[in-house]
Amino acid sequence: MADDDLAQIRAARLAQLKQQQGGGSGDNGEEAEQRRKQESEARSHMLAQILEPEAADRLGRIRMVKESRATDVENRLIMLARSGQLRQKVTETQLKEMLASLSEHEKQSGQTMENVKVVRRGGWDDDDDLDDLLNEA
Known part of the structure; x- marks a missing residue:
C-alpha cells in the first residue's frame, strides 16, 4: 500500500x-x-490509501477553511504511515481525535501568550485632570 x-x-x-x-x-x-x-x-495518492472516504471528505472541508491546518494533519498522517504506526485506514472519528489533540496542543503552547498581564504604573490619570478643569470653571 x-x-x-x-x-x-x-x-x-x-x-x-x-x-x-x-x-x-x-x-x-x-x-x-x-x-x-x-x-x-504522490501525496494525494498516499492520503487516499491512508484515509477512509469520510475522513478524506472532512480533511477536504478543513482545507477549504484553513489550508495550513489541513497540511499539518496531512504531514502527520504521512509521517505515521511511513513509520508503520498506521495499521488500518484512518476513520473520520480518528481524524476528529487527531484534530482535537492538535488544537489542544496549540492551546497549551499558546497559553503563555494569553496569560500576559499588563501592569500600568500609577500616579498619572487623565480623568483627575479633567475633573479639576471642570470644577475650576
Missing part, C-alpha cells in the same frame, strides 16, 4: 537532488513545476 507511494516520493526526491546538483538548464521553472506536481500527486 504505502510502498508504491514511498517509491514515487523517493524517485521525485532523487530527481530533485539530481537537478540541484546538475546545475542549470533553461527549463528549471518547468521542471520544478513538474516535480511539484509529481510530489503533490
